[in-house]
Every structure is written in C-alpha cells, then in structure tokens.
Amino acid sequence: MKLAKRINSSSVFLVSGGARGVTSECVITLAQQYQCKFILLGRSPIIKIEPEYVKNYFDEYGLKKSIMEYQLSQAQKPTPISVQKIFNQISASREIKNTLSRLRQAGGSAEYFNIDVTDYVSLQAKVTHFSAITGIIHGAGNLADKLIEKKTEQDFEIVYAAKVQGLENLLSCVNIAQLQHIVLFSSTSGFYGNIGQTDYAMANEILNKSAHLIQQKYPNCHVVAINWGPWESGMVTPELKKAFTERNIGIIPVEVGTQMLVKELNSSKATPQVLVTSPVFPPATEFNLELKTYRIRRQLILDENPFLQDHIIAGKPVLPATCAMSWIINTCENIYSGYRLFSCKNFKVLKGIIFDETFVDEYILDIQEKAKDNNIQEVEVFARISSEKSQKVRYHFSGEFKFLREIPSAPLYTLPEEQKDTIPPWKDNNFYQNWVGMLFHGVSFQGMNKFITFSQEKFTAECFWQKIEAKQQGQFPVQWFNPYALDVSTHPLGIWLQHFYQKSALPASFERYEQFAPIPCNEDFYVTTEIKSESDFSTVADFVIFNSQGKVSARLFEVTFIRWFT
Structure with missing residues (x-):
C-alpha cells in the first residue's frame, strides 16, 4: 500500500463542525503544526455586529443578565428559553470568531461557512468552488439523549443525520480519489454503547465501519475513525460525566486529545479505527x-x-x-x-x-x-x-x-x-x-x-x-x-x-x-x-x-x- 502524503502547508481540509468545541481545538493544533488551510462548516451564523447591550459582557452570568435587562426595557417578558436562545447565538458567534483568529495566529488560514452538513444542496453549491481539497475532518454531531422507549423519530433523525448523512454529503461533494486524509470523529459510545445514546452509538458505529470500507477502496488515503472518549470540552453533559465517572472512564484533556490526532495523522501505519479512552468497565x-x-x-x-x-x-x-x-x-x-x-x-x-x-x-x-x-x-x-x-x-x-x-x-x-x-x-x-x-x-x-x-x-x-x-x-x-x-x-x-x-x-x-x-x-x-x-x-x-x-x-x-x- 502506498502511504498517503504527509500534511503540509498546501493541505486543505474540509471540516464539519470545525469552528467550535473539540473539533476547533484539533484544527488549531493542526494549523500550529503545519500552517495548512481549512474550510470550516457549521450551523451557527457569525454575528458581524453585536447588539450594543452585549458588547461589554463576556461571562455567562453577565451576558444573560444583560439580555434579560434589554428584554425588559423593550417591554418583553424574559423567559429561560428566550434568554438562552440569544445567549447561545452570541456565544456561538464569538467562539467561531475566536477560532478563526487563533487559526490565523497559528499560521494557518480558514474560511467559515454557515452551512448545515445535512443540507446537500447548499453544501455542494459552496464546496464545488474549492478544487484543491486534500482532506476531510468530519466532526459534526448532535445529541438527543433519552431512554430508547422515550425517543422520537425526530430525535433519531437529528442525531443520525449529522453523522451519517453528513459524511455521505461531504464525500459526494469532493473528488474522493484526490483525498489524502479522511478523519471521522466517532465515539466510544459506538464502540461500547451507552445508556440513552442508542441513536448516537448507531451513527458512530456506522462511521467506524465506513472508515474500514473507504480504506479498502482508497488504500492511498489515510482513513481513520477515531473513537474518542469524553473530552474536557465538547458534548459531555453533567449527566454523561456522572455516567463516565461511574464506569471509571477518564476525561481526555484538550491538549492531550489534539496531540493524539496529530500523532495519528503522522503515523506511517494507517489504522481505520482507533480507540482513545481509558479502559471501560x-x-x-x-x-x-x-x-x-x-x-x-x-x-x-x-x-x-x-x-x-x-x-x-x-x-x-x-x-x-x-x-x-x-x-x-x-x-x-x-x-x-x-x-x-x-x-x-x-x-x-x-x-x-x-x-x-x-x-x-x-x-x-x-x-x-x-x-x-x-x-x-x-x-x-x-x-x-x-x-x-x-x-x-x-x-x-x-x-x-x-x-x-x-x-x-x-x-x-x-x-x-x-x-x-x-x-x-x-x-x-x-x-x-x-x-x-x-x-x-x-x-x-x-x-x-x-x-x-x-x-x-x-x-x-x-x-x-x-x-x-x-x-x-x-x-x-x-x-x-x-x-x-x-x-x-x-x-x-x-x-x-x-x-x-x-x-x-x-x-x-x-x-x-x-x-x-x-x-x-x-x-x-x-x-x-x-x-x-x-x-x-x-x-x-x-x-x-x-x-x-x-x-x-x-x-x-x-x-x-x-x-x-x-
């Protein structure tokens, strides 16, 4: 098997879910290492000009208080849902801007597009303008944790589509034969299973199997599904943290996880599936x-x-x-x-x-x-x-x-x-x-x-x-x-x-x-x-x-x- 090319400053990664959370930390570390380029996709829009009433507030308490005071000044009745919605929009936009800034400081370059990876038409319209994509990092994901008897079809679709339909759409919008790296962010939930996450486990296990199939069909591409354990940041709710603690599952520090990704992409031995976690009991x-x-x-x-x-x-x-x-x-x-x-x-x-x-x-x-x-x-x-x-x-x-x-x-x-x-x-x-x-x-x-x-x-x-x-x-x-x-x-x-x-x-x-x-x-x-x-x-x-x-x-x-x- 011919080994995939090493990442360098000419590498261009198409990244789903890459402007926020764990995935953003990974691309920043890659930028620090290789000064490469990233096309970041995410569902959250960037707010170019923030409202005056939030500009001087950065902690959660202060920001939410300011939102409530503004709603009251407009004769609106603040509710937890309405305040949280605006808070999430402001926080997400700031996180995306911070990611882009850190990428530039690291010597890389990036463009961000407000596109849902499950929207094939919008994705194709934007991605086809980029002909030099050499890698994919699929980090998008959703959670809807419930016991299986309480899950709805909509819950399943939200979780399943982001992982599985998202991957299918990404691969359909690029020339797979020219890709040198495909990294799928899977989870130990797919490997071991987890209470309340039947849909999430199923979707991640499909990513695992997809990595094996893609590697077989494109042996010159470095393909890997990384089955991450829980990170210090990311989609780990307090309930999940409690469950992980009960099973003696350690939390992955951000700096450790990002370096593991770099090490994996530097490895001369391509392994389609990698498990990154402490032993699970x-x-x-x-x-x-x-x-x-x-x-x-x-x-x-x-x-x-x-x-x-x-x-x-x-x-x-x-x-x-x-x-x-x-x-x-x-x-x-x-x-x-x-x-x-x-x-x-x-x-x-x-x-x-x-x-x-x-x-x-x-x-x-x-x-x-x-x-x-x-x-x-x-x-x-x-x-x-x-x-x-x-x-x-x-x-x-x-x-x-x-x-x-x-x-x-x-x-x-x-x-x-x-x-x-x-x-x-x-x-x-x-x-x-x-x-x-x-x-x-x-x-x-x-x-x-x-x-x-x-x-x-x-x-x-x-x-x-x-x-x-x-x-x-x-x-x-x-x-x-x-x-x-x-x-x-x-x-x-x-x-x-x-x-x-x-x-x-x-x-x-x-x-x-x-x-x-x-x-x-x-x-x-x-x-x-x-x-x-x-x-x-x-x-x-x-x-x-x-x-x-x-x-x-x-x-x-x-x-x-x-x-x-x-």
Whole structure:
C-alpha cells in the first residue's frame, strides 16, 4: 500500500463542525503544526455586529443578565428559553470568531461557512468552488439523549443525520480519489454503547465501519475513525460525566486529545479505527441474592478457531486447558456485568476436548452460583464443561471461580539478575524447533524467549507473546483473561523437564490461580517457576508472571503436570 502524503502547508481540509468545541481545538493544533488551510462548516451564523447591550459582557452570568435587562426595557417578558436562545447565538458567534483568529495566529488560514452538513444542496453549491481539497475532518454531531422507549423519530433523525448523512454529503461533494486524509470523529459510545445514546452509538458505529470500507477502496488515503472518549470540552453533559465517572472512564484533556490526532495523522501505519479512552468497565450488576444456575450450550467449530492448528497433539487438534478457562471466565464476565475474574481454585482437566472421533456437536457449560454479595461486590461460582454422547455424560473441565468488582492492587516481584553461567550452553534459543517434545506449539502459542536464571529448583524466563488477530482467536477472544499468554507462561517448565528428566507433561490441575492485571502482550514479560515436587509420573510447580517493572499480572499455585510421553 502506498502511504498517503504527509500534511503540509498546501493541505486543505474540509471540516464539519470545525469552528467550535473539540473539533476547533484539533484544527488549531493542526494549523500550529503545519500552517495548512481549512474550510470550516457549521450551523451557527457569525454575528458581524453585536447588539450594543452585549458588547461589554463576556461571562455567562453577565451576558444573560444583560439580555434579560434589554428584554425588559423593550417591554418583553424574559423567559429561560428566550434568554438562552440569544445567549447561545452570541456565544456561538464569538467562539467561531475566536477560532478563526487563533487559526490565523497559528499560521494557518480558514474560511467559515454557515452551512448545515445535512443540507446537500447548499453544501455542494459552496464546496464545488474549492478544487484543491486534500482532506476531510468530519466532526459534526448532535445529541438527543433519552431512554430508547422515550425517543422520537425526530430525535433519531437529528442525531443520525449529522453523522451519517453528513459524511455521505461531504464525500459526494469532493473528488474522493484526490483525498489524502479522511478523519471521522466517532465515539466510544459506538464502540461500547451507552445508556440513552442508542441513536448516537448507531451513527458512530456506522462511521467506524465506513472508515474500514473507504480504506479498502482508497488504500492511498489515510482513513481513520477515531473513537474518542469524553473530552474536557465538547458534548459531555453533567449527566454523561456522572455516567463516565461511574464506569471509571477518564476525561481526555484538550491538549492531550489534539496531540493524539496529530500523532495519528503522522503515523506511517494507517489504522481505520482507533480507540482513545481509558479502559471501560460497565456499571456493576446489582445482584438478586437468590443463588442461580446457568446452562449454556455451545458448538465448537474447528474452522472458526484457526489457533487450534497451532495446538496439535498426536496429530489431533486439542483445546488448551487455558482456553477452557477463558470460555468459563468470559461467559461469567458477560453474566456479571462490571465484574472480572480475580481467582480460580481446584481447576481440573477431567477429559480434554480433542477434535477426533470423541468430538461431539455440542458442549455444555454449567455455572452454579455458590455465593454473591452486593456489599463486598463479589460472586463465586462452580463451573463445569461437559458433553453427551450415546446418552453418556463426559466431564471435561471444572473449577471454582471468584469475580470481583475491584481487583486488588498487584503485588511486586523482583526480576532476578541474569545468571548466564547457570544456563546450559544450548546451540541457540529457537526452543520451538529444538525442543519439540514439549514445545509442540505453533505460532499462536509461541513466546518463550530466553532464560534469565536456570536451576533444578527454580528458574526465570523472558517471554513475549505477539497478539494474534481476532479471526485467529475465533471463539476464544483475549479479554481480561489471556489464554494464549498463560499457556506460553508454562513453556519454560517444558524445557526444564526435558533438560533434567528427558520427559514431557501436560497440565492436569492447579490449586489456585490469581489475576491482578492482564498478562502483557506485544511486550516482554517474565515467568518465575518454582518446583514444588517431582516424581516419575508428575511435576508440581508454582508460577509468578510479571512485567518488566515487577508488577505481577498473575500467579499459579500447585500446578500439576502429568507425564504424557518420553
């Protein structure tokens, strides 16, 4: 793919909603950086000569007071609606003038046109006079927040049209083939959803999908839908701020958000959709204290889970135990909105799921609530995966899982100094080719880099799991729990087993698992393994998984590995 041209002083951006709010701050920052030109579109008119009675008032209180006094002097009865209407007109006009002034001071140039982006006829009549447009920034948007049962068709049209019809109109008025940049201001509401914003979420998600389609059709254009979280300024009402606070969503400072836009447009790797927000956690579920049970049936389809081709034992794809855990964990986290896994105990591999003659069309996940508490915000369940064949029930995996609203702070673990003299002089560190007895894993599960220390009792290894595409993950997506990286964390033990005992083993059970943070992906992480016992038939070990700063992501205690071939 040929990269889009860099922004420079010759670049000309057509900008909807660009003279006010967040979008105006973004174009001002672009002007400071590149001294380019902007054609700004907005619904608010510029008041060239303000009425005398407002000229010396600039704060909201003083301006509204002056408007009321003027209405009284004209024998008019001031009402909140009439005062607010005039206030909005004056404030909008002043903001537009201020934007144009700041753009000139930044070294850029701009023209403003009072045009509603949903008005195609007016838009086309004005835009066709500009032949050198090289980019579009679509920042226009409206809100009409209400619960869905209270929304009207007019509410939907106001919100939907500004985003979707606005984009269609902008693209219809320019020569898309000559565009170098298309930036769509979307929202995390489209990505995550938000109460009262069904129409806004729908419109923004259409922008997200449009970015992908446009990028495919015009690969030489840098196309991106930026899913912004809430800004310090912008369409964030007090009600929305409260909702964001309840979900631990941080507010984006203006100077941070604008620099993120510049960085994105400077990136040599065009990504059609970018999420800019802090991690989003849904509101906590208010439990009905009656203990419940759930039964979920699922078909496992080999072709829809490409990663399974990287986990083949004795010639057959085998579902990793960590993926069985993720099946249970992800299901529970969907049931208990706002809660995440903290611990699992007494997890057992009873009968693995193998894609051979024992495979069945349907597998069953049973979840039985053991305890739940709204005050300490935790829930405990027993979960088991089973199947039926010829009227016979087979149990595959089971364990007890605890989910918390707030995960405890991660403990710290000291990365030991590298002790090269303790590490055997292997020819190279290509473990997945040279140690195939235990490390049979394909690329989806490869990540063992090197040993930091190595002894018969305890050792630390450096790992790196390269995140695989969502399509590769199939029915077992990485969320809070990462089944692929956790599997990688056990690989150093496989090398240890073959080095000292010339044997291989598979995990059969563990006493306890704790998770404080996601296991890192696309960056180095470390695993310290301590051997608790060793026999001819099994090995028992503890694991600590931590990042380069020593922050513990997860811990495994009393993991039993059973010998499976020599």
